[in-house]
Amino acid sequence: KAGVTQTPRYLIKTRGQQVTLSCSPISGHRSVSWYQQTPGQGLQFLFEYFSETQRNKGNFPGRFSGRQFSNSRSEMNVSTLELGDSALYLCASSLEGENQPQHFGDGTRLSIL
Amino acid sequence: GIQVEQSPPDLILQEGANSTLRCNFSDSVNNLQWFHQNPWGQLINLFYIPSGTKQNGRLSATTVATERYSLLYISSSQTTDSGVYFCAVFDSWGKFQFGAGTQVVVTP
Numbered sequence: 001k002a003g004v005t006q007t008p009r010y011l012i013k014t015r016g017q018q019v020t021l022s023c024s025p026i027s028g029h030r031s032v033s034w035y036q037q038t039p040g041q042g043l044q045f046l047f048e049y050f051s052e053t054q055r056n057k058g059n060f061p062g063r064f065s066g067r068q069f070s071n072s073r074s075e076m077n078v079s080t081l082e083l084g085d086s087a088l089y090l091c092a093s094s095l096e097g098e099n100q101p102q103h104f105g106d107g108t109r110l111s112i113l
Numbered sequence: 114g115i116q117v118e119q120s121p122p123d124l125i126l127q128e129g130a131n132s133t134l135r136c137n138f139s140d141s142v143n144n145l146q147w148f149h150q151n152p153w154g155q156l157i158n159l160f161y162i163p164s165g166t167k168q169n170g171r172l173s174a175t176t177v178a179t180e181r182y183s184l185l186y187i188s189s190s191q192t193t194d195s196g197v198y199f200c201a202v203f204d205s206w207g208k209f210q211f212g213a214g215t216q217v218v219v220t221p
Contacts, residue, residue, distance in 0.1 A: 033209060037154075043199065043211035056207045088154050098207045099143040099163075104156040 002027065004093050004105035012111045018079040021108045025072050025093030031055075032074040033102065034066060037088040046089075049074050050096070078110075086112045115140045115204040119212035126190045126219045134185040134215045136200035143203055145176050147185050150197045150214070159185070159198075190219045 005024040013019050025032050033056075034046040045058040049068035068074045072093075078085055088109050092102040116139035126132055136145070147159040160167050160174040162183065167174055171190075176183040187194055197214040204210050 035209075035211075042213050043201075045208045045210065048207070048209075058208060090156060092209075099203050101144075101158065101161040102146060102201070102209060103158060104148070106153075106155050109154065 004091060004103055006089075006091050006105035006108050008108060009106065010109050010111075012113060013081050014113050015081055015083060017081050018077065019081060019110060021076045021089055021091075021110075023074045023076070023091035023093075023105060025074070025091075026103055029093035029095055029103070030072055031094045031096055031098075031100075032068055032072060033092045033094075034074070034076050035090045035092065036060070037090060037107075038084075038086070043090070046076070081112050083112050086110060114206065114208070115142070115202060115210055117200060117202055117210050117212040119198075119200060119215050121215060122213065123216045124218070126187075126194075126217065128191060128219055128221050130190050130219075131186070131188045132190060132217070134187070134198050134217075136183040136185070136212055138181050138183075138202050140205065141178065141181070144209075145178075145183050145200060145202045147174055147183070148199045148201065149194075150199060152196060156199070187217075190217075192219045192221055195219045 031050045033048040048056040066076045088107045090107045092104045094100040118137045149157045164178045173186045199214045201211040
């Protein structure tokens with residue numbers, strides 16, 4: 001069974017640009033969550049999608065958004081990039097979401113110049 | 114929200130040594146997981162252990178949900194055990210919250 005796939009693995013952008021990251025969950029998993037990892041703030045929850053609906057949201061500005069498609073694949077978008085958005089972005093999938101084992105992808109490392 | 118505290122923050126071990134990592138949480142939880150993040154950033158699922166004890170090779174974990182803590186045991190450590198160990202729990206709002214992690218360095 002294939003694991004969680006995130007693309008791209010690495011990305012370099014400049015301030016003010018926008019970026020879209022992709023996450024394909026494990027087959028059969030309907031919940032996809034996104035996390036940001038930085039040296040200063042650690043691993044922080046961004047949002048969770050289930051059946052194409054955002055079910056939960058962390059404390060991030062509106063520049064961070066996401067969506068989920070009918071095949072459970074998810075995308076995360078960050079607009080008007082700032083230097084502080086440089087981070088490892090991790091995606092996790094699970095069968096139904098809450099209170100179930102979370103399986104993580106290898107992440108997308110985003111660098112803002 | 115729920116507070117997840119891990120200790121110690123850093124751990125240096127000689128190969129072959131045993132160690133215990135601790136995770137305390139401030140409220141009752143229904144899901145607790147332990148992860149190992151390797152130097153390449155990959156977050157590897159070690160245990161899903163909301164309560165009780167589990168073992169997987171040289172690693173084992175115990176969660177005492179009523180006392181709000183979990184322990185991860187590493188026995189006969191190897192250099193490949195180096196990395197950061199995280200525990201994470203679902204809070205009452207359905208958000209998966211991570212501790213700050215324990216950085217483990219195993220020296221030959």
